[in-house]
Amino acid sequence: xxxxxxxxxxxxxxxxxxxxxxxxxxxxxxxxxxxxxxxxxxxxxxxxxxxxxxxxxxxxxxxxxxxxxxxxxxxxxxxxxxxxxxxxxxxxxxxxxxxxxxxxxxxxxxxxxxxxxxxxxxxxxxxxxxxxxxxxxxxxxxxxxxxxxxxxxxxxxxxxxxxxxxxxxxxxxxxxxxxxxxxxxxxxxxxxxxxxxxxxxxxxxxxxxxxxxxxxxxxxxxxxxxxxxxxxxxxxxxxxxxxxxxxxxxxxxxxxxxxxxxxxxxxxxxxxxxxxxxxxxxxxxxxxxxxxxxxxxxxxxxxxxxxxxxxxxxxxxxxxxxxxxxxxxxxxxxxxxxxxxxxxxxxxxxxxxxxxxxxxxxxxxxxxxxxxxxxxxxxxxxxxxxxxxxxxxxxxxxxxxxxxxxxxxxxxxxxxxx
Amino acid sequence: xxxxxxxxxxxxxxxxxxxxxxxxxxxxxxxxxxxxxxxxxxxxxxxxxxxxxxxxxxxxxxxxxxxxxxxxxxxxxxxxxxxxxxxxxxxxxxxxxxxxxxxxxxxxxxxxxxxxxxxxxxxxxxxxxxxxxxxxxxxxxxxxxxxxxxxxxxxxxxxxxxxxxxxxxxxxxxxxxxxxxxxxxxxxxxxxxxxxxxxxxxxxxxxxxxxxxxxxxxxxxxxxxxxxxxxxx
Numbered sequence: 001x002x003x004x005x006x007x008x009x010x011x012x013x014x015x016x017x018x019x020x021x022x023x024x025x026x027x028x029x030x031x032x033x034x035x036x037x038x039x040x041x042x043x044x045x046x047x048x049x050x051x052x053x054x055x056x057x058x059x060x061x062x063x064x065x066x067x068x069x070x071x072x073x074x075x076x077x078x079x080x081x082x083x084x085x086x087x088x089x090x091x092x093x094x095x096x097x098x099x100x101x102x103x104x105x106x107x108x109x110x111x112x113x114x115x116x117x118x119x120x121x122x123x124x125x126x127x128x129x130x131x132x133x134x135x136x137x138x139x140x141x142x143x144x145x146x147x148x149x150x151x152x153x154x155x156x157x158x159x160x161x162x163x164x165x166x167x168x169x170x171x172x173x174x175x176x177x178x179x180x181x182x183x184x185x186x187x188x189x190x191x192x193x194x195x196x197x198x199x200x201x202x203x204x205x206x207x208x209x210x211x212x213x214x215x216x217x218x219x220x221x222x223x224x225x226x227x228x229x230x231x232x233x234x235x236x237x238x239x240x241x242x243x244x245x246x247x248x249x250x251x252x253x254x255x256x257x258x259x260x261x262x263x264x265x266x267x268x269x270x271x272x273x274x275x276x277x278x279x280x281x282x283x284x285x286x287x288x289x290x291x292x293x294x295x296x297x298x299x300x301x302x303x304x305x306x307x308x309x310x311x312x313x314x315x316x317x318x319x320x321x322x323x324x325x326x327x328x329x330x331x332x333x334x335x336x337x338x339x340x341x342x343x344x345x346x347x348x349x350x351x352x353x354x355x356x357x358x359x360x361x362x363x364x365x366x367x368x369x370x371x372x373x374x375x376x377x378x379x380x381x382x383x384x385x386x387x388x389x390x391x392x393x394x395x396x397x398x399x400x401x402x403x404x405x406x407x408x409x410x411x412x413x414x415x416x417x418x
Numbered sequence: 419x420x421x422x423x424x425x426x427x428x429x430x431x432x433x434x435x436x437x438x439x440x441x442x443x444x445x446x447x448x449x450x451x452x453x454x455x456x457x458x459x460x461x462x463x464x465x466x467x468x469x470x471x472x473x474x475x476x477x478x479x480x481x482x483x484x485x486x487x488x489x490x491x492x493x494x495x496x497x498x499x500x501x502x503x504x505x506x507x508x509x510x511x512x513x514x515x516x517x518x519x520x521x522x523x524x525x526x527x528x529x530x531x532x533x534x535x536x537x538x539x540x541x542x543x544x545x546x547x548x549x550x551x552x553x554x555x556x557x558x559x560x561x562x563x564x565x566x567x568x569x570x571x572x573x574x575x576x577x578x579x580x581x582x583x584x585x586x587x588x589x590x591x592x593x594x595x596x597x598x599x600x601x602x603x604x605x606x607x608x609x610x611x612x613x614x615x616x617x618x619x620x621x622x623x624x625x626x627x628x629x630x631x632x633x634x635x636x637x638x639x640x641x642x643x644x645x646x647x648x649x650x651x
Binding site for chain 1 (some may be wrong): 467470472473492493496497499500501505507511512513514515516524525527528529533572576
């Protein structure tokens with residue numbers, strides 16, 4: 001196997017080492033091309049990772065459904081009728097639409113009564129108060145700083161417990177004061193704090209200043225009956241959210257006598273749409289980076305081929321001598337192609353090493369901040385592998401140009417005395 | 419060893435062709451030392467190129483060591499050259515970034531001889547031309563005569579059937595020329611067949627046979643009494 005022929009490699013490195021400066025200049029094009037390609041790909045990856053971090057904790061295949069007022073008269077009802085979901089809607093939807101994985105009903109204090117007071121030791125926070133099921137945590141994950149989130153027992157026993165936001169804590173407590181186990185008063189009812197959460201740095205559906213209490217406790221404490229404000233729904237992976245969304249609305253419209261064409265009576269928000277848009281954006285960005293990078297690389301490899309062409313011209317005599325001494329065209333060709341491959345591969349690796357360094361630097365500079373969607377900008381091994389393979393195959397193809405030129409040199413012409 | 423019958427060769431020069439070799443009949447026995455003489459344009463270099471399989475013949479036949487040399491593609495020609503022929507050029511044609519030993523070992527590399535054996539053989543042939551101590555030197559560090567001796571060692575390293583020398587002393591002063599011819603004679607003494615192309619009569623006199631070419635035909639082919647180069651050194 002010629003690949004393991006030590007002498008062949010010595011021949012190749014000898015010729016390349018003969019003129020180090022030129023060899024280096026030849027490689028420069030590919031080095032830069034590799035850097036550009038890797039930086040583009042790395043940045044696109046960094047952006048993609050950054051967005052992922054931004055949306056971490058929010059189920060991407062989720063939607064939110066809430067009730068509004070009708071905009072069309074229907075079945076004898078006037079337009080402008082306020083729709084109120086009932087708690088049984090949750091089980092109806094879950095039963096009829098098997099694609100629904102999680103359905104967390106929620107009710108908000110103040111949407112029916114006007115004043116909300118969250119009070120502790122002479123301070124009020126003006127927080128939003130939600131009655132929730134623990135399942136909501138599967139859709140919009142809460143980062144808990146302290147304590148725990150609501151659980152099943154809280155619901156079953158209608159415990160008077162609450163989880164408050166960090167913002168709420170700041171408004172109601174002194175700095176460093178222990179909050180877990182303390183009581184706060186919501187519209188006159190005492191609740192014990194069991195957890196404090198930190199808002200996600202991303203989509204904030206709940207707001208930062210909010211208090212969560214068990215849904216069942218909410219019903220009793222604020223006598224909301226079987227009313228329900230809105231639903232957070234996660235659908236099974238592999239199902240498209242808009243289809244489920246349509247189905248949910250159809251069922252609810254039929255139940256509440258809403259015109260099928262009424263677009264305003266039920267509000268909804270499809271989270272997957274945002275995710276799809278962003279992932280489409282990053283995919284396009286990655287594709288574009290690859291496209292630009294590969295063509296830069298092609299230019300670099302062509303530059304190598306060009307220099308080799310010149311080298312071949314300069315080495316006419318040497319090649320002629322080799323031919324006279326018994327080098328077959330195949331041997332000559334192989335050596336030139338190998339030179340092209342070695343140059344490209346070396347340059348590629350150098351470029352790769354440099355770009356890894358630059359990307360680490362970029363990560364250190366921008367990757368740690370929370371507000372800029374840029375994190376861990378690195379190329380994946382498959383990405384690097386593909387680029388590298390593509391580059392080497394290009395160098396083989398393009399190395400054939402000077403190689404064929406070298407083979408065309410007839411020894412007699414090469415050896416002719418000037 | 420070499421047998422050439424009715425050899426014709428012409429070159430196309432634009433619309434008209436130049437008939438360089440016009441029916442050459444010529445044979446060389448094993449162990450001969452032949453000088454091919456002639457003024458420039460007589461066709462001696464063309465003859466050597468054809469003998470060296472660097473050029474194709476138009477008409478006639480060429481047999482080397484019983485092997486008919488015809489229908490050569492480049493690969494076949496390269497293999498034959500490697501197996502049958504050793505070349506010595508006027509301008510030495512050593513590869514300038516390879517040491518003397520590496521230069522000598524090059525034809526062996528193309529014969530796929532192992533690395534160790536190659537080095538041993540190269541050293542052996544360098545020793546024969548008296549340059550063993552210069553094995554690691556680059557051609558640029560050698561004198562003209564030394565370069566030509568390295569080139570001869572390189573030509574001999576492949577143990578060819580025939581050694582073809584094209585003006586081997588053309589770039590050397592007369593003292594060095596005689597040293598090189600002394601070496602060639604010694605190699606010939608060992609039974610090697612050697613062809614020397616030259617236009618210098620004193621060099622030709624150091625061979626055993628002189629073939630005179632003029633306008634593409636052999637005008638004279640005579641055996642002579644060899645002048646030993648060693649007498650002049």
